[in-house]
Amino acid sequence: MSAHSPAGHLLMMVGIGIGIFAVLVVTGRSWSDALSYAALLACPVMLVVMMLMMGRQGHQHDPRHDASSSNAERQGTPHA
Secondary structure, eight states: OOTTSHHHHHHHHHHHHHHHHHHHHHTTOOHHHHHHHHHHHHHHHHHHHHHHHHHHHHTOOOHHHHHHHHHHHHHTOOOO
């Protein structure tokens, strides 16, 4: 299963929620408080993780694609 599939995203969010829950319980929160905070924080934390992962992938461009698109823009022709 790929991390880019919907099931992969769900598993990562559940894993992050479990991690947050564990940290909160270890630091002294009650089980019910820790579960509430973990459920509330899993989505925003997952969003940040996904944005960081997308940012890393954004730097791995194909140089040929960048060169062809910039040449087309300079010449005023649309690129495919």
